[in-house]
Amino acid sequence: MMLVTKPVAELCALLIDELHGELPSRIFATLLSKGRSTLPQLSQYTSMTLRQLRHGVAVLLQHNLLFYHLDPGTEFAFYEANAEHAYNLVRTGKILEMIDTSFGAPAKDVMQSLLLSGQTRISDLVAAYQDKIEQATKAGGIVGDEDDFGAETNGVNGDSHPAKNTGPQVKSTAHLNSIICRLVEAEVIDVVHPKTFESSHDVLKTVEKEAMDKHFPAGIKGNKAKIELQERIAEGLRKVRDECKSLKRKLEQNGSAAKRRKLFTGVGMTNGTYEEDIDPALDPKQVIRINYEKCLVDLRNRRLVQFATDIFGETTAYVYGVLLKLLTKDLPRCRSDPAMDVGEDKDDDDEKGRRSVTTDQILDNLKTSVDLSLGIGKAEKRQISSAAAEKVELYPPKKKVLIAEAEVDGEASPDEDEDDSDSSEESDYDSDYKAPTTNGVNGTHGTKVKFDESAAPKERRLDRPTQLRQHLLLLSESRQHFVRHCGPNEWTVDFVPLINALREAELDSVIERTSGRQGLRLVRILRAKGKLDEKALPNVALMRKPELQQKMLEMQTAGFVHVQEVPRDLKADVKKSFFLWFCDVDRSLNRLLDTSYKTMLHCMQVLEALRQKERDVLETTKRTDVRGREKDTMRKEYYERYSRFLECERKLFAQVMRLDDFVSVLRDF
Amino acid sequence: MASTKMADDSAKLQILKDALYEEIRQHGSETRLFTQRDLLDLNIIPNNDLLLLVRVVQGLTDDKLLVGTTNHHAGLAWRWRSREEAKKYTSLPNDETVMVYSIIDEAGADGIWNRTIKNKLNMHEAVVKNCIKFLESKGYIASMKNVEHPNKKMYIKATLRPSERATGGPWFTDGELDTAFISELEGIVFEYIKTRSAYRSSQVQPTAFSSGGTAKPPKKGAVTADSTTARGTKRSATDISTDDTSAPARGGSAKSRHVFLPMPAGYRHYPTVAEIAKFIHDTGITNNTTLGEADIQQLVDVLTYDGLIEPVRVGRRRGYRVTRAMKQDTVPFQKRAKEREAGIGLDQPLAPGPEPLSNGLTEAPCGRCPVFELCEEGGPVSPSNCVYFLQWLDVEDLPKAVAPNVALPP
Structure with a gap:
């Protein structure tokens, strides 16, 4: 879980200030610094009146930024800050964009309303939209007004609203209903129930108590009972968690759900093809909210696709994106919770085994416009060892071997024998595939391998499934293990090692950017070899000693490498001691995480400072006669300052978002 | 009489010495160690006369043609030295120089530190210095550098090349x-x-994939659409490939493709x-x-x-x-x-x-800020007066008008 450090607390307060105003922000900050408090306590800390506090607390509760806990028989509830959700505010823009790309603009509009109004009863949402639709139809599309929610939203999101002149995104209540249904089925929206307002700690306690009362009234004796209690608790917690999904279940039971899903979960936008007559069974009293956990899964997919783009290129990454989308469709969250999912493994075993995608499934979901022949080099059949490429790995990789390089060369099992296995597996290539005769591969053309493009006509094109397989195999062959070929034509992703690889890549890029390539070299040497004496390093790194020592010190201050002093004897003479360098990836990453929080905070503070400096200009823009017509009404010099400020604001928000990308990788994925 | 016998004896000894030396040289390189048994087995010394062998070997050792060493396995043993080398030894003026030279000789291709020479021989520094100076002037030894101890003054026999260990291998x-x-x-x-x-x-590369994977990637067909419609047939593989080669030319900058x-x-x-x-x-x-x-x-x-x-x-x-x-x-x-x-x-x-790849952290000024740890609102360096951020945001001139004294020098 998220550790609330000082920069995080300040950042959260600033974010809330940005989106919901100063009052909630101050209450939130107080709650973070003082811990659980009741209203009278809060009033004491903040010297605000109870009335003011109630206002603030209501706003916070509305946006699920507070937990509360009411002990039976007490007068006041305890409030507790929900730092995680406060931090999630930073992702608002990103989530909206993701919804836009995968569900279409109307869905984004609904999502935006939800984000702005917090937890909302469905009937309220419907009413709000009804008003809007009516207004729009009355105005006849002349006024391209921004929806009433959109006024101040460009806050975190960073992109200012393009003027929409197309009228309302959501065309009717039926349309709204179907959008909500889709979002609920995709789990990005879930249902609010009383337990969502309790902190995980309180929930755990309640569940624990229930389990004790129900199953172990006489207390626990022995290990077996302890384990059973653990299971009961996990089960109870799962039940609480699953309550959020009640609406989804209901929709799925509804006969039309499958049909709808079939229509809408396809890749790309399905804008405009709704069956308007369907009016799904949405309970208007149900309160819905955004499910950040599921949104994170989608954001993770996007990040991984980007990672794949960096390493392979767009086409392969696109294939990977489709695979991930299929694979994570029913994945509720990025990481399983150790407290809840211990028992789940057992009864979910077959379900987990199912978490793989077949080549055909991917093929069915690829856009036909994508040319799969791009992005992978051509090689003659005899240059390819299909035995090695097609290797099926049934099980996820074991824990990392200490020294990964220690591969024994003689370990090849008989089936890896390339010479005879190749001829047997020709299914990948057409049998009349002709080897281009002009290829001078083996060095006859000087230092460059020349793959003659003119030789290509002779080659028959591989069919699409084969091309797809090539991309998938490429992904599975990679060192980062993007994909595991877990059965013939079945593919899965082991997220934990993959995300670790991604983290390492992020760390590496930070090191390379700050300490140069040589710094990166040294760190990676240490990572591969473990602890290494200072004297042994120059030889491996092929670097001069003084330069190396300077680099190491520089990186030690930056927290990328660490040193351990091992005295040779009891006297611990410094001159005689060994100095062992090592690098602890987790430690470095934690430090980077902290740095990122601080950097985000700094960005927000810089923005605040800019606002202070430009406050005369900004105050002008708040005037009702200026607002919306800044360019015409303001003096030229003022307007320039204003637009420059907006640009800075955009840059800073974009930077905060990019930092959040980084934080997500380090913390949440 | 006695003297003639002596002379006769010494002549005989000389013959035996030469014979033994030649035979030894036949039987191995300069590094081979010969034990007493080995020497007797060469069948030079008549009747395996041990006393005679001792005299012969002593004579050879005095001439610096044999070097005595002790070996763990065989005990006392000898190895031979070439005549030219031996001549160098015999030409040296005094014992000290001989000792210094021999110690450098023994160090071989690794060379030896002058302090080690001094300590081993327990001689006065000036003496060792003199000897080394003499040997160097004669061209028998040379100073060398060892990569492992770059500050130590090392000596090596002039005829040898420093070993890999001393030079550090091909990278040095x-x-x-x-x-x-x-x-x-x-x-x-x-x-x-x-x-x-x-x-x-x-080939033409897809360029416009959005990260969400929704944007339509430009495909090869797009470039060649005109030719396809002109013929009105399905494109064969040949067409596609020729299109590939012609695509760069149409695009203008062939290099970027x-x-x-x-x-x-x-x-x-x-x-x-x-x-x-x-x-x-x-x-x-x-x-x-x-x-x-x-x-x-x-x-x-x-x-x-x-x-x-x-x-x-x-x-x-x-x-x-x-x-x-x-x-x-x-x-x-x-x-x-x-x-x-x-x-x-x-x-x-x-x-x-x-x-290298980059991310949000390395791009923000904070990621590379030298005073990041000190930076805090209310401190001497704070985000609100950060010059790096202003540079990055490209608004340098802006604050100068408002707040002329910026705390941090650029």
Whole structure:
């Protein structure tokens, strides 16, 4: 879980200030610094009146930024800050964009309303939209007004609203209903129930108590009972968690759900093809909210696709994106919770085994416009060892071997024998595939391998499934293990090692950017070899000693490498001691995480400072006669300052978002 | 009478000495140790007369033609020394010099530190200094540098070349790590691996994928749509490929269309260390240094640690391939280096491989800020007066008007 450090607390307060105003922000900050408090306590800390506090607390509760806990028989509830959700505010823009790309603009509009109004009863949402639709139809599309929610939203999101002149995104209540249904089925929206307002700690306690009362009234004796209690608790917690999904279940039971899903979960936008007559069974009293956990899964997919783009290129990454989308469709969250999912493994075993995608499934979901022949080099059949490429790995990789390089060369099992296995597996290539005769591969053309493009006509094109397989195999062959070929034509992703690889890549890029390539070299040497004496390093790194020592010190201050002093004897003479360098990836990453929080905070503070400096200009823009017509009404010099400020604001928000990308990788994925 | 016998004896001894010396030389190199048994078995000394052997060996040792040593296994043993060497010994003026010379001689190709000489011989520093000066002037010994102890004054016999350990192997020139040589060679090796482990393609690349994967990637068909409709038939594979080659010409800048692509999985011809070593050997770039496979492995490892290449195992073959093939520069590294000399592309850093990846942290000023730890609202350095941020946001002139005294010097 998220550790609330000082920069995080300040950042959260600033974010809330940005989106919901100063009052909630101050209450939130107080709650973070003082811990659980009741209203009278809060009033004491903040010297605000109870009335003011109630206002603030209501706003916070509305946006699920507070937990509360009411002990039976007490007068006041305890409030507790929900730092995680406060931090999630930073992702608002990103989530909206993701919804836009995968569900279409109307869905984004609904999502935006939800984000702005917090937890909302469905009937309220419907009413709000009804008003809007009516207004729009009355105005006849002349006024391209921004929806009433959109006024101040460009806050975190960073992109200012393009003027929409197309009228309302959501065309009717039926349309709204179907959008909500889709979002609920995709789990990005879930249902609010009383337990969502309790902190995980309180929930755990309640569940624990229930389990004790129900199953172990006489207390626990022995290990077996302890384990059973653990299971009961996990089960109870799962039940609480699953309550959020009640609406989804209901929709799925509804006969039309499958049909709808079939229509809408396809890749790309399905804008405009709704069956308007369907009016799904949405309970208007149900309160819905955004499910950040599921949104994170989608954001993770996007990040991984980007990672794949960096390493392979767009086409392969696109294939990977489709695979991930299929694979994570029913994945509720990025990481399983150790407290809840211990028992789940057992009864979910077959379900987990199912978490793989077949080549055909991917093929069915690829856009036909994508040319799969791009992005992978051509090689003659005899240059390819299909035995090695097609290797099926049934099980996820074991824990990392200490020294990964220690591969024994003689370990090849008989089936890896390339010479005879190749001829047997020709299914990948057409049998009349002709080897281009002009290829001078083996060095006859000087230092460059020349793959003659003119030789290509002779080659028959591989069919699409084969091309797809090539991309998938490429992904599975990679060192980062993007994909595991877990059965013939079945593919899965082991997220934990993959995300670790991604983290390492992020760390590496930070090191390379700050300490140069040589710094990166040294760190990676240490990572591969473990602890290494200072004297042994120059030889491996092929670097001069003084330069190396300077680099190491520089990186030690930056927290990328660490040193351990091992005295040779009891006297611990410094001159005689060994100095062992090592690098602890987790430690470095934690430090980077902290740095990122601080950097985000700094960005927000810089923005605040800019606002202070430009406050005369900004105050002008708040005037009702200026607002919306800044360019015409303001003096030229003022307007320039204003637009420059907006640009800075955009840059800073974009930077905060990019930092959040980084934080997500380090913390949440 | 006695004297003639003596003379006769010494002549006989001389004959025996010569015979024994020659026989010893026949039986092994200068490093072979001969025990007493070995010497007797040479059948030079008549009747295996031990006393005679002692006299002969003593005589040879005095002439510096034999060197006595003690060996753990065989006890006392001798090895021979060439006549020229022995002559050097006998030509030395005094015992001290002989001792110093012999100690340097014994150190062999590793050389010896002058302090060690002094300590071993327990002589006065001035004496040792004198001896060394004399020997150096005669050209018998030479000073050398050891990479492991660059500050120690070491001596070695002038006829020997310093050992690998002392010179540090092929990567050192005059006791200094030859970074220029290494980076040059790294560039060559990287270029070799790059061109051999990735596919050089001139096809049109999809450019406009959005990260969500919804944007429609431009496909080859788009470029060639006109020709397709003109013929009104399905395109055959031939058409597509010829389109490929003609596409760059139509696009104008042919250079930008070239790109490296990753090889299909299971590619069997990723270069191995042995191949790279052979390539380096064949090109003869390293004319006076011989690089073994182990040396090349060291170089390849460094490239791996740099993140430029990665090892791949296909079957039993352990080859290396370039990382992030798509992002690689299709212009050879050497050519870039030459261009740089000519003054082109100086704005780009000269290092093999693509630009490192970046993320939000490295881009923000904070990621590289020297005073990051001190920076705090209310402190002397704070985000609100940060000059780096203002530079980054490109609003430098703006605050000067409002707040002329910025705390941090740029």
